[in-house]
Amino acid sequence: MQETNTKKFQDTSFAQSPDVKTEIEALPFRMAPHNIQAEQELLGAILINNEAADRVSSFLTQEHFFDPLHARIFDTALRLIQTGKQATPVTLKTYFDNEDPIGELTVPQYLGRLAANATSIINVLDYGKTIYDLQVRRSLITIGEEMVNTAYESEVDQPPEEQISQTEQQLYSLAEQGKYGAGFCSFKDAITDAIEMANNAYLRDGGLSGVSTGLNELDKKMGGLQKSDLIILAGRPSMGKTALATNIAFNIANAHHTEPQTDGTDKTTDGAVVAFFSLEMSAEQLATRIISEQAEIPSEKIRRGMIDETDFRKLVETSQKLSDTPLFIDPTGGISIAQLAARARKLKRQKNLGVIIVDYLQLLSGSKRTGEGRVQEVSEITTGLKALAKELNVPVIALSQLSRQVENRDDKRPQLSDLRESGSIEQDADVVMFVYREEYYVSRRQPSESDVEATVKWQDEMEQVQGRAEVIVGKQRHGPTGTVPLAFNGNFTRFSDLAEEDRMPYRYE
DSSP states (O other): OHHHHHHHHHHHSGGGOHHHHHHHHHOSSOOOSOOHHHHHHHHHHHHHOTHHHHHHTTTOOGGGOSSHHHHHHHHHHHHHHHTTOOOOHHHHHTTSTTSOOBTTBOHHHHHHHHHHHOOOSTTHHHHHHHHHHHHHHHHHHHHHHHHHHHHHSOOTTOOHHHHHHHHHHHHHHHHHHOOOOOOOOOHHHHHHHHHHHHHHHHHSTTOOSSBOOSOHHHHHHHTSBOTTOEEEEEEOTTSOHHHHHHHHHHHHHHTOEEEEOTTSOEEEEESOEEEEEESSSOHHHHHHHHHHHHHTOOHHHHHHTOOOHHHHHHHHHHHHHHTTOOEEEEOOTTOBHHHHHHHHHHHHHHHOEEEEEEEOGGGOBOOOOTTOOHHHHHHHHHHHHHHHHHHHTOOEEEEEEBOGGGGGSSSOOOOGGGBTTHHHHHHHOSEEEEEEOHHHHHHTTOOOTTOHHHHHHHHHHHHHHTTEEEEEEEEETTSOOEEEEEEEETTTTEEEOOOGGGOOOOOOO
16 A cells, blocks of 8 residues: 555656656756655655654755755745644645646645655654755755866966865865754763763873863863863963964874774874964964974074074974974965864864864954954854864864053053953853963063163062963863963973972962
8 A cells, every 4th residue: 555655656746747757868968866755755744743844954954955846845834833833735735826736736736645645754854864965966066067167168367276265165165064963962971971071081191181282280270172162362462372372282283192993993092183273474484483492493593594504403303203293284364264164174074183273363354244343253253263163072272362451551461351352252262361471571671771770670570580471361161260380481482381499379360
């Protein structure tokens, strides 16, 4: 009986009529991938039990249907259900009375046939995924056709690189949509994940639940960099934001270690693969900083070529040791948040990306919708970075500038209110850290050499602050705030832990 119904069901579909089949067979081109029967089964299941719509509405839209009528039926049914009404052939009838007939059937009659021939709602999720996947394949075909046509008919002033960039962006956008959605997570699964995190922290040296920054005191304060966190690292110019971010990036990448699993995959046991989006500095400049730090040769000497044979040999040896470090630098300036997200997703798929660093937030651009100001654009950027951190389940460190009002205070230690466009940044961030070096300000208060008493006093003050830095944790959702003292070597742009004898008590705000 079921086979008879199925055959009858297929025969009444306008896509399966003999005339249409004959025309399709006569066409000299291939049809785009589609499955009319899956669309019919899905719609029929929804019409006999509206709960079926809940299983697919999180990832399926009318754009995923191949047949335009099916798309309109699905969209109308969903809108009725969302308003608290029943979607049945009777309630949908008024919306399709004026539609052209399907062969011998009117559309209202077709709706009744869809419901009558639907078998069950058990497989509705599989039908939805089939429809979704076929639409993705059709989109790939469209992108490929556009790429070929553009390559044939490209303008003289349109370089191939521009077409490559556009095609990549289309593919990234398609990949971004290529997920069915996780939906709800049971509390049991959440507890299991929490226990696993605690176990990893227990087994790991130092008892960290997150990725180690390579700076022990900072790790103790934060427990390492936590997955899915948006971490803002802010400071005034010359405080060392980029230097600290570069140090952390290298420490994490250099500590990267994996272990093979029974299923053939590799599990990261320490460190992580790092993506460094450098919107301000070139990849060469960042690499020079890292080599300078590791070889302990001032970066200024490297840039100016003021090195001898011993130094050069040391640079070569250091660069050879660092060449396999999984640190990937994207020096593209003026990148948008959408492009950054797309490139991060690609690296996640290819290299199992573990940490993202953005230098710096104010150089990113949003969608620049007409009528919106910079504050709204920054809000879009911070929201996008936080969403990316959650989606890829990795910590995202975004550097940020501070407003000039810091300079007008006697105590120039930054506060949350000093963040530029601070509302959205402070709201979206899980952690806000400030880099502060008192040495920078004291060095600029050097008195005249003729004033001996003031000079001696200034020298004493310089001795107390020289080579010291502070990382002020101004906000932390999951831990304490306070100040972490660090050592800073300006010659090598290196932050490190203070020696035991140099450590001072924590400063709590």
